[in-house]
Amino acid sequence: MDWKYLPIFPESASNFAPHVDALYAYLVAVSAFFSIAIAVVIVAFAYKYQRKSDSEIPVPLNEHGAGSMLLEITWSVIPLLLSLVMFGWGAIIFFNESKPPADAMEIWVTGKQWMWKIQHLEGTREINELHIPVNRNIRLTLTSEDVIHDFFVPAFRTKTDVVPGRYTTEWFRPTKVGQYHLFCAEYCGTKHSGMVGTVYVMNAADYEAWLTGGGAGTAPMADKGAALFQELGCVTCHQADGKGRSPKLAGLYGSRVELKGGAVVTADASYIRESILNPLAKIVNGYEPIMPTFQGLATEDQIQQLIEYVKSIGTKSNVAASPGAEKAGPEQRIPLPGNAPAKGVPAKTPGAQQ
Amino acid sequence: MASHTDHSTHIVPVSTYIFVFLALIVGTVVTWQVALIDLGRFNVIVALTIAVSKATLVILFFMHVKYSPRLTKLVVISGVFWLIILLSVTETDLLTRTWMGVPGR
């Protein structure tokens, strides 16, 4: 129902929305049933057993005043069972929302006091606006430069806190073309109410046009990352052939890294970010802790570009060219399927070449 | 009313105090020396067991909980129990942050 001025439901524009709405319907049904039942019973009892005279003393129900174990058990077990259904259903939705599919299209979001800065892999940058293709799994990696914000799109029924000092992840698949509200849902200071934006879900062709048209001229993130890799002097230690004093970065992203002290961690975005800002926290086995911290030398956006660069030198086969000349130009992106509803069609991400 | 101890305060013999006192001193010295040996992860466990046993000694004998009504024992146990709730339930988040393998989940 979509009355302009008295809407009851927000638009259902993502793959999660129908599930969340169904759970909402179940919860409303259970709540309405119990609220109305209790109200009716109270009014009925209040009317039926109203006091006739001041000296009227109701006869006690049974010997020890009033109570029946059977009744107590029934109205404990039944609400518990109804509640556990609520728990299970909610947990399943939450678990699905926490595991982004491998083929999701990556977008970087940075919250900053009172604006949303968004970076696409192709290099396009947006403020308070997010252009995404319909029926495509989108994975957002979010962080904040100052306080806690919250990336909330009611139409997608998804929300994730954006916490300074770490990455958080959110994924959805928009299912309906249109424009939807973007709110900041965690109080973040004076302009908290102003930190809003719009999410434009476009069909594939318009998205392509927008991407190449609007965003033309800016190099993809991976290229900016490569340039930064030189500029900040990372290449002096992290040499392509691994002979430098530091670990080789080619093929690092997503691999298992063995640390000094025996722990093994996966090299995801958080690992790389921590190694840039706080290198002494996790030392790779067999290497000396000599890397200086880049805290303050690289902004959040630049760190994201460096991570994209490290991802772009993902597999061994494409490391032949020297890191600087890496050209992850647009032609390498796999053309998007038409606007046929791509129910989970495994579209290749630009990074993982064959 | 729950009044069941005959005499208001139980007189604890001085010898018990001396014995507990020595145990505490020994405990401190042991904690200190054991910490110098590198047992890896066990250092923390040993240190905490000694500290807990010292604390129990102080509670039972110096604070007379051994001779106090059951209610006092209940208060002590519930205090420790709530502290463990705070520590352990918060740890369910802190320890499982990387299990999912997805940043921030």
Added chain:
Amino acid sequence: MDSHGTTVLRHHFENEEQQKEASSLGMWVFLLTEIMFFGGMFMAYLAYRQLYPDSFAAASSKLDVTLGAMNTVVLICSSLTMAMAVHSAALGKQKMIVFYLVATLFLGSVFLGIKTKEYHDKFVHHEVPGADFHPEDWPKNVDMSHASLYFGLYFGLTGLHASHMIIGAGMLLFLIVKAHRGAYTAEWHTPVEMFGLYWHFVDIVWIFLFPLLYLIDPHFGK
């Protein structure tokens, strides 16, 4: 509480037994709040020691363990003298109450003296979080940015403990004056007993603080 030693039954209690048990339960419930009060800060300590074990070990190795151990022994002795004070109060030995209370106060002041010396050393070595926080000869391969967390928690926990000691010392002075005037007899010495519980609690907190703060990794980087 008049001063010539007879028990005074407060008007709203039935008998001394009830009044005595009420005070004891009241004190224990108060100690419950103290457990949770320190518990919150121990939670912060646990969380950050887990996240940054190396920084904590490095920062903890800056502490003087002998001073810490001495302080623990001093506090344990003060617990003994406090227990003896309660013991002598129960036996009605007026002189001995005053003696043991003074001994406890003395040991408490020794503890605070050692503590001030430690704090002084930290100020001198710039190990106090805040404006000029840069601990000297910091091991190169350990990140110093998290050291301020350790020292913040160190000052938080020991500061909280020391403030409890100072309040305890104040109450001790009050008790000594009253005991000297003979206010506490075998029948009625509840204030001494209650203060004993408080003092032993503060000692227990230090029994945990010593290993957790001082003995993280004594031979780190040596």
Added chain:
Amino acid sequence: MLTATKPPEKSTNYLTDGYGLKSWLLTSDHKRIAILYLISITFFFFIGGIFAAMIRLELATPDGGLLESDVYNKMFTMHGIVMIFFFLIPSIPATLGNFLIPPMIGAKDLAFPKINLLSWYIYVVGGIFTLYVLITGGVDTGWTFYTPFSTSYSNTKVMAAAVGIFIAGFSSILTGLNFIVTIHRMRAPGLSWFRLPLFVWANYATAMIQILGTPVVAVTILLVAMERGLHIGIFDPALGGDPVLFQHLFWFYSHPAVYIMILPSMGVISEIISTFSRRKPFGYTFIAFSSVAIAVFGFLVWGHHLFVSSQSVYAGMVFSVLSYIVAIPSAIKVFNWTATLYKGSVTLSTPMLYAIGFIGLFTIGGLTGLFLASLGMDVHLTDTYFVVAHFHYVMVGGAIMGYLSGLHFWWPKMTGKMYPVLWSKVAAVMVFLGFNLTFFPQFILGYLGMPRRYHVYPPEFQVYNVLSSAGATVLGLGYLIPFIYLMWSLKYGKDAGPNPWGATGLEWQIPSPPPTANFDVTPVVTVEAYEYHAQEVVEVG
């Protein structure tokens, strides 16, 4: 001054037992301290109410023209702080609890009368700090003080507000301590635990939470102050701090704190439903134990405030299932109250109207809590107006309705005067209707996705916001009327005998207003709780 105007030919009572400021400000009589608390929390209730009115006025229009954004932020922050820490938490324990627990258990006073007075003074000092914050610019961090905004980015009076709340916390601790010791140690002979009125059980469970939870928020505020002052980095990510750890420590107290606010009201409702259906509460032991169960399980569920805050998925699942378990005792209570009416002799006097209103609104509040405990649902609903509606249904529809119900039930006992029946019933209905008009539209706003703490919102939310603002005016008026006629009743109210409602319980066997020592001789209890017998006195109202 609250002095009875009648020439004191009647036996002196606690109001006439000493006049002048000194007799009130240095009293150690639990009844006078309860009156002191009653005055001070009513004062703070109206201050909090003014902020609520400003918020609703601002939200009547989508572009928020009335207040600048930082002024609005200070308004909702002060509304939260004043209402929670200075009205809701002390409201029933410190006034009705202080006044009634000693007479209900046959004692002359609480275990530690001087500590009780100290608790009021600490409350007043905490209140003065908050008023200082209010006058000199307010604080804009929200009542939750989330870091790193509160520690590094807010430049308003955060330190002073933190000190105010830190001090007020100890007032709550001391009240809890007094109640636990009194209920354990000072019950009249023959008054076993299962003969205690359920109001005493509820306040006992509340005292447990006050004792075990408040210190943790005290130390959390201390850490915020240390972080703001010394910048040790404990909650600042740049220095390795973890803002989510603050949320854990904060909500460890603040969720049980919502049970501090609702449990005493549940105790009041058990008393009133039993009195006005003249029947022993159905499943007495179940209601009693569900209070304690709420107090215990209440400490295991705080993580449902952190579902989207980068808390791990597995911890989220643990907290979600525990949150459902803690909802069961509340459900048991509601069912048992409803069953108490069965075959009773029910009269709809004013306290009963408020009590039935409580059950209706608390049920909706509790059930909407189940929405927020479900992980998938909470992702969409948290930090939206759904949460605002949920906690207002529980706190305003529940705690304040329970408080008003108790106030109207025990007012004759506290002051010896009856209030006008018609006006009180009109006010009760007005509060019920005004409340629903204010907060039910906010559920719909919440599902539509209007975030909390916004003073500018998209135009399609305006209709619901205007409805809500309209409801707020009705609710505000609804609260003014009881204030007026209760004050009026002090002077002109009819004399209420010792037991105008025909209720059971020791406090109804002493004159109203009761003498300073409550009982001349400590009663011996031989009957079970809630034994109703024929009433000779004509029942009033």
